Amino acid sequence: MSLFIRSTRSWSAASRLPNSSQPLWVAPAACLGLFLIVAGVFLISPESAQANDPPGSVEFFENRIRPVLVNHCYECHSAEADEIGGSLLLDSSDAMIIGGDSGPAIQPGDAAASTLVSAIRYESSEMPPAGRLSDEVIEDFEAWIKAGAKDPRKTKAAPVTMRSTIDLDEGRQFWAFRPVQSSLPPPHPFDGSRGAIDQFLYQSLSDVDVVPNGFADDATRLRRLAFDLTGLPPSLELQRRWLSNPSWANWTRIVDSMLASPAFAQHWARHWMDVARYADSNGSDFNATFHEAWRYRDYLIRSFATDRPIDEMIRQQVAGDLLPAMTDQQRYDNVVASTFLMLGTKMLSERDKPKLELDVVDDQIDTVGRAFLGLTLGCARCHDHKFDPVPMDDYYALAGIFKSTVTLKGESQEYVSTWNRVSLPTSAEHRDAIQEFQSSLQSIEAKIKSADAQWKQAQDRLSGNQAGVVIDDSQATKVGTWKASQYTQPFVGVGYVHDDNSMKGTAEIRFEARLPDDGVYEVRVSYTPSSSRAAKIPVTIETAHGSRTVRLDQRKVTIAPMWSSLGEFEFKSSSPAVVTISNEGTSGYVIADAVQFLDVDHAPKIDPNVVAAAESAKAHLDGLRAEMKVLQANRPLPIPQAMAPSDRPTAELTDSPVHIRGEVRNLGPVVPRGFLRVCSSGDAAMEEPQGSGRLELADWLTDPDHPLVARVFVNRVWMHLMGQGIVRTVDNFGQRGERPSHPELLDAMAVDFMRDGWQLKPLIRDIVHSAAYQRSSQYDADAVQRDPENRLWWRMHRRRLPAEAIRDAMVSAAGLLNHTPTVNLMAGHKVLVSNNNSNSTAGKIDGIQVPRRSVFLPIVRGYLPPEMTALDMADPDLLVGRRPTTNVPGQALVLINSPTVNEWARTAADNVCQQEASFEDRLHRVYQLCLQREPSAEDEQMARDFFAGHPDSASRWHAYIAAIFAATEFRFLD
Structure with missing residues (x-):
């Protein structure tokens, strides 16, 4: 129904509405009468007439209140609205008194107590959201309510519940919330099967009569394995050893060797850093330097290197600062792991600190939900989740946990919040050195203070002369x-x-x-x-x-x-x-x-004695200051710290009220701290939380009976190795996510994963040993017709390499890659890594030219290298479980025009020309370095045409390698 039709309940109401865009048709015989009416209206002046209507009259409501409600409120707050905002109706007198989530909209006779007035004044909330009403209109509403809120609309208000009811029992029937079931693979394995994975996949393939591809060629399989496990190309020596003996036994040895390599831990740490929204700066309005974030990165690398159980890593990242520790190293890892909760970008200069706190809590809930549960819990901040069985109460049960956690603490400058820091363990010798330094510092500061006073006295005597x-x-x-x-x-x-x-x-x-x-x-x-x-x-x-x-x-x-x-x-x-x-x-x-x-x-x-005294006092003071400089130059390193959370003091631990519509000051009932009821048996509320409740949350997440956590993690690993997840929406296992293509296989792997102690390496070993992993990616028209999206894995998905692997492969081909870990490339930056004045250190950010693995390069929000963003590097502002994959001409243009990439190509060309004498040997080496294969006959002919009688031209070799770096084959895995 249009606004025009709604407003024709009275002529005076219509006169307050904006002109309708629809023409008003009038019968010709009535034209004269209409003209006289309109003329009369203009002669009488409706504004003057309405100005005389007393606020307690029906005419006042019809002229000044109803038109505003129709024009600005009915779209969201009438029975005809598609979705009733805040469960509040404003289309009848009863509805306004009954109210919605925030209680009654009006209190007749008391404008100050009426939430409608505070809303239109933009105090409790901001209504209408499109823009604040004029002061004159607001005064009309206040006068109308004070006069008793006379309202002729007698339509009985339809009942609107405060929040929709979610049937949790029904929700638990959804596949993701059912218990993980141990399934046996089909009893008849097909030829070429290498285990349960292949048997599960073959069952689906046979159901649609699709024959899977055979194995990829030996060079392709080795390249795929090396990049998947280490993020680096296989060395020339490894290529030689594998191609001379491409046996099953040699494959398993190479797999074990790669899993034990530092490169494996670095590459798989980078995968999780995408999920953890890792960055070395805050970004947003105040791009503060995260000086201690590198500790979390290195924790991940250590954890994947030692195959730390994933359930232990989850517990450490959620509540590591609260976990008991037997050794200093264990305490160090526990605390640093909880940096996971701190890494999100924050509006640090937000002056409304309660709002900032709620926004930080929202980020933490959303991150825990998508990272570990594959659920979009942030959608339940303002209302019950629209699609998944997550009531708003469950969101605020989790919010109480994180509200009882200190994330931000103090201010780095006026109005600008900073983050919480926790001291890390260090050696007794280090602590003793710090104590000795502090004692010496206090002593010399006292001496300088005394000497400075003597010097000032000498100055006074001197000035008196x-x-x-x-x-x-x-x-x-x-x-x-x-x-x-x-x-x-x-x-x-x-x-x-x-x-x-x-x-x-x-x-x-x-x-x-x-x-x-x-x-x-x-x-x-x-x-x-x-x-x-x-x-x-x-x-x-x-x-x-x-x-x-x-x-x-x-x-x-x-x-x-x-x-x-x-x-x-x-x-x-x-x-x-x-x-x-x-x-x-x-x-x-x-x-x-x-x-x-x-x-x-x-x-x-001038009295020479006064001059001598002044000179002596100055010399003594200068000597002490020199001693201070020496002391400061030799000061021990400070106690190391982590940007990590901590529990609030006991008196500040609190359950959270529901925030109606997600608004900071619009509070509903208090919800006890707890977990998601749909994933819990019985009551999900905590009876007596230990501190904030994060320890209990960590236990709940890693319970073997939890239906989601193991499934979500196993699916992430499968996606990284097989190109797509069994659930393709790796961060969303809810109703809006895709259903698993092989639910029995997912559950079987999840059960085995937990049974094997939540360890990553055995899971990876099972997948890369499968026949499915080693299939070719070749096109087959018949199979494509039956399974066009390759959901059944009849072939390997062709995949784009991550931006870091592409960059590292180029540095490796140039022979420049330094495998030594980098501790902290952000050490030279001050509080702000970037700003708008001359003290900005943004121009000093180490870029892709640093010859280290990409995982060690700074990730500075707002200053990501263009070569990396062009290749779909993960956005550190977001949790990225699966990176977008684009293949556009712009990527090749960025690479071939990058001075740094061209320098790598030039270095690679110089090395090849020095190491190989003949054209054929140089060409073969280039292909082995860059594409990890031998050149085909077509490649050789193309190269001969390109060099055209100039086989020793360094500039042509440089251009040739630069072209390979920009080629699609270089960036993709077959």
Whole structure:
């Protein structure tokens, strides 16, 4: 029903609506009458008439209230709305009094207590969301409610429940929430089967009469295995050994060797870093440096290298800071693992801190939900999940756990929050060294404080000996740019000025004095000496006999601690004595503090004892400061820290109220901390949580009876090795996700995975030993007709390599890849890794040119290398279980035009030309290095055409390898 039709309940209501876009048809015979009515309306002036309607009258409602409700509210808050917002109806008087999730919309007679008024004033919430109503309209609503809210709409309000009811028993019938079942493979294995995986897959293939492909050729299988397990191409030596003996026994040996290699742990750590939304900076509005994030990356590498059980890793990442530890290394790993909860991007400068806290909690719930459960729990923040059996109460049961956890703590600067840090264990020797350093530091600081006080007393006595006429810089006339400072003491007055070592030849300062008598005066200037000062400063003195220019060396003084004499000059009292200091032709800082004129014949002499005392105090202070520098230079490293959560103090542990519509200050009933009821037997609420409840959450996630966690992880591993998940939506096992193509196989692998101690390497070994893994990716028209998307794995999926593997393969082909781990490439960055001023360190971010594995390069939000983003590098702002795969011409263009990629190609070409003498040997080596195969006859002919009689041309070899780097075959696995 259109707004126009709704509004025709009264002519006066229609008059307040915007003009309808639909034409109003009028019978010709009625035209004159209509004209008279309209003319009458304009003559009477409806606004004037409505202004006289008392707020307690029906006319006031019809003229001023109903049109606003129709125009701005009915779309979401009427019986005709597609979805009723907040369970609130505003299309009848009863409905407004009954209200919705937030209670009654109006309290007749009390506008201040009416939630409708606070909503349209944008206080409790912001309604209407399209834009705030005018103050005049808001005042109309307040007056109407104060007058009793007269409302002629008598339609009985339809009952609207506060939240929809989710049938959890029905939800548990969905495949993902059923218990994991141990299934036996079909009893009749087919020829070529290498285990249960092949038997499960063959059963589905035979059901649709599809014959699977045979094995890929030996070189293709080795390349596939090497990139899948290590993210690197197989070495030339490994290629030779495999091709000379492509036996099953040799395959198993190579698999075991790769699983034991450091490269395996680094490559599979990178897979999980996508899920953990790993980054070395915060991004968002305040791109703060995550100086300690690298510890989490290295924890993952250590964990995959030692085949740490995945259930243990889950427990550590959710509640590691709370887990008991038998050794310092175990405590270190436990705490660092919980960095997982801290890595999301945050609006650190958000001034509404309760909102920031709720947003952080939302990120943590969403991450835990999708990473471990394959569920989009964030969808239940504002209402019951639309598709999955996750009530809003369950979301806030989890929210209580994370609200009882400290993630953000304090501020790095005004309004800008920073994150919680937890100290890590270190050796007793380290702790003793730190304690000894702190003791020495306190002692020397006390000595410096005492010596500084003595020095200041000596300065006061010295300044009391100053005679003659003294002109301070504050009294001088300045030309050009001079910056005020108090940085270096001592000085005359409240400070001094300097030229900032810039704009040379444009700045001068003129000290002018009226001397009391004619005569000879000694002229002195004051400044603090330093090696950064200028050495040949022109100083012009205007005397009784004209002007004279001398050169001043401000790297030293002639009269300690801060005076230098320019000489003796004759002045007349009838004309001003002028001293001008310029920065013309200088190199270094030019300082201007004060000028002193001393009558040579009558000035009292400075007490030499006072000068000596001042010099002694200054020397003592300088000595102590030198000792401090030596102490600081040899200070031990600080106690290591992790960016990690911790539980709140007991008094601050809390269950969370429901936040109606997800709004911070619109609170509903409190929900006890707990878990998802659809995945739990009995009551999912915690009776007596230990601290925040994260320990209980970790136990619940890793319970062998949990229907989701093992399935989700096994499916991720299958996807990385087989190109697609058994559940293709690897982060969503809910109703909106895809159903598993082989549910029995998924469950069988999940059961075996848990039975084998939740260890990754045996799972990978089972998959890569299967015949399915070793099939070719060749096209077969008959099979494609029966299974066009290859959901039954009759062939291997052709896959694009991850961006990191493509980049590492190029560095490897150039012979430059340094396998030594990198600890922390972000150490040189300060609080902000990037900002908009001259102190930005964004230009110093180590890029792809660093010859280390990509996993060790910084991941700085907002500054990802364009070569990597073009190849679909994971967005660190998001949890990425499966990377998008694009294959567009732009990728080849980025690679072939990248200076860094071209340099790698040039280095590879130089190496090949030095190591091989003949054209044929060079060509074969290039193909083995870059594509891990021998060149075909077609490749050889194409190469001969390209080199066209110039087989030794270094530039052509460079161009040839650069073209291979940009080729589709280089970027894809068959």
